[in-house]
Amino acid sequence: MSVNLSRRNSLKTIGAAFCMPFFMKMNLFAAENATKNFKIIKDGEVITGAHWGVLKLTIKDGKIVKSEPLNKTSSIKNPLQHYTADLVYAKDRVKYPYVRKSYLENPDSPKPELRGSDEWVRVSYDKAIKLIANELKKTIKASGNTSVFAGSYGWKSPGNMQNARILLHRFMNQIGGFTGTLGDYSTGASQIIMPHVLGTIEVYEQQTSWPLVLENADVVVIWGADPYSTLKIAWTVSDEQGLKYLEELKNSGKKVIFIDPIKNATCKFLNAQWIAPLPNTDVAMMLGMMYELYESKKYDQKFIETYTTGFDKFLPYLLGKTDNTPKTPKWASQICKIDEKTIKELAHTLYDNKTMIMSGWGMQRAHHGEQPHWALVTLCAMLGQIGKPGCGFGLSYHYSNGGTPDAKAGIVGGISSGAANVGTGQSWLQKATDSAFPLARISDALLNPGKTIDHNGKKITYPKIDFIYWAGGNPLVHHQNTNELVKAWKKPRTVVVNEIYWTPTARMADIVMPVTTIYERDDISMIGDYANLGITPMKQAVEKIGESKNDYEIFTDLAAEFGVKDKYTENKSDIDWIKEFYESARDQAKKMQLEELNGVVMKPFEEFWADNKPITFLQTQEGFEYNRYGDFREDPILEPLGTPSGLIEIYSEVIEKMNYDDCKAHPTWFEPIEWLGMKNKPAEFHLVTSHPEDRLHSQLNNTSLRDEYAISNLEPIWINSEDAKAKGIKTGDAVRVFNARGEVLAGAKVTDDIIKGVVKLCEGAWYDPLDPTKAESLDKNGSANVLTIDMPTSKLANGNISHTGLVNIEKFTGKVPELTIFKQPKIKA
């Protein structure tokens, strides 16, 4: 089977580039010219890239006055592209280095309980660097490198040079190592279960090409995904093709079925049939469908025999022979609240037609999140369409433009963490250190040093963490159960954060280092994660704000304090690296004879840089014809999957041996810890914390784009109209949303686009506690994770369960307090 270019395969290439003396010789003389030729313009246009696409910035008198997409690929608007000036000139920029007052007074007794409420003191950059270096040395000396947690995690900004997290790891690896993390928040459950089932991580793999889907599928099912929203961004610089294909799907007139408790922007855009199960009950619904297919003999026995293993061991469970509960459509209906007839009809429709099921990741960010995609693959195996052109299933159509046909491209290199045996694949999943725990266990790890947990067949013991360094993420917003994290966060002696803004995480640090936005520094990136459609220069558009620095400069100066500066930089400036990364792509392009083959010219770096224009690669015929499981279907012997059996594992003997009570050897319906069907519900409504259409997580919450979606200047919460009526809530009302874990204020949006009993509060609003000196204080800005549950999906994957959890909601009758989070914090005069 062809393994495709995944979203960050570029890293593989970089490793190779590092060893090549050719590049080192090249860069010595040429990069100097590159910098000489390029000054920051005062008036004109600069082309750059952001997660939300290639942008054209208009500069007047040295300031950004306009920001727009360089090209439009579809008629779907992407508001994120127009707020660049707000991002650069935000009121809450961290302009200088700051140290928390008590920490500055005595770093050995720094009153960590005052994190988040202490005053800040501005210090010189040199002093801040020396302080970080000294305290880091002290911690390492006292308790070793594993007591330094530099896992960091987050969406930072695109750019292959200014890669905050990798730059941090690179520094830590040169001073003896650190404790890092395993996995991610996006696909914590699926990326662990899928290799057992399909032999690949699946979630970050190239998808069967959209053109094949559009040509061949009669029915497209979108199961728990919101591509209209989530395709507004990509991990690198978006190629913006996904929205184009979504529009083509709409125009194709194909039948689209949409399965989600929320009628989201995608469902509306596509005018799809809406089937709305209770949250976290999809596995029951899928089992009901499988039962129906089995009973009506409408399943592909030949496919099951040829391409899968373990159906015979799964069947007794499906039929209820092992637990006296046949998973009939009626049984499923009682759980998911979709009527029996619809469940049956859906099963038949999928079997009778050429079907592609596109699933998002929301349903696996739930308790027992390993199960939904495993059950989905099993259902699709019964439908027998996996590997047929444009049919089967796909787990990445909603993300970073999966399914966009590949181009033949030179791949730009990137900075490396310098770790030995990093492995290949997604940059953030590469191994940067030996000491690591599943990242969503961060609070547990901080609170329970020495505790041993199960993880995917192994045991992991948490180290004692006494120093946290974070660069490029916002854990006080992204992690579940904020109030618990606040407690855990006060355990270590030192917390350092590199940030652009006074985010909730920066405010919970001891030392904050001011960082530039991508618009204040040079960088380079691929356009497109899977398809590699081009390369964009990311030239510095405006002067740096305040004393902000590039992460590279901060870590270079820290490396100097440890005597490893030359090792860290390899004597290269930012632009030297950028040139090297570009030249590695150019070298590949030459080897592939791109110019001769299809006229794509990659000029020498200096000319490319002076051009201020992206390079566009041409998509290939193979790209257009890419059919993900096509080869496997053609010949399962010669093209086996990477599973122990080489087949799709409906029953996994590897998992059986782990003997976990919360993840069995075949797809299983487990009741989540909190859900609407439980007895003695601790609260009334199921909270879904979707990814926001108008932000990237917490990014852009501090721009005027917020005015477009805020409700009465509060973070919106969706509530069904009947529920709202019963609670006396109207659109525009301030509401208090609460449970045993915490409470937040939000602005009600009353709608029929959400089923009864469910509320939606998007993740990513900046946590803004009313009284930061008090534990569990009311969050004024509706940060969803104040309410979510911090526990693992299961012992198998230890993923986060942010879409599982119940809340109460009531009209807020007090005076709505003013938001403070988007202003500068208390700074000592």
Ligand SMILES: Nc1nc2c(c(=O)[nH]1)N[C@H]1C(S)=C(S)[C@@H](COP(=O)(O)OP(=O)(O)OC[C@H]3O[C@@H](n4cnc5c(=O)[nH]c(N)nc54)[C@H](O)[C@@H]3O)O[C@H]1N2
């Ligand atoms: N309840 C709930 N919680 C969730 C989710 C959910 O569905 N529900 N989803 C989860 C998922 S999938 C994810 S991926 C996470 C996302 O969580 P994060 O990735 O942490 O979220 P972002 O808001 O993108 O945070 C990125 C931060 O990096 C900063 N930054 C940007 N560029 C740079 C740079 O060059 N240098 C430095 N030093 N900093 C920079 C930004 O200012 C911002 O504060 O959230 C998770 N949390």
Ligand SMILES: Nc1nc2c(c(=O)[nH]1)N[C@H]1C(S)=C(S)[C@@H](COP(=O)(O)OP(=O)(O)OC[C@H]3O[C@@H](n4cnc5c(=O)[nH]c(N)nc54)[C@H](O)[C@@H]3O)O[C@H]1N2
């Ligand atoms: N604009 C924008 N785009 C983004 C991001 C962003 O923050 N903003 N974040 C990016 C990142 S890091 C990631 S990981 C991806 C996330 O991509 P996803 O994980 O797919 O996004 P979510 O919004 O968490 O969930 C998608 C849909 O699942 C539904 N859902 C939730 N629970 C269930 C359930 O139990 N059953 C069913 N059937 N449906 C359910 C939600 O209602 C939602 O409509 O998006 C990426 N794209």
Ligand SMILES: [Mo]
């Ligand atoms: Mo994510």
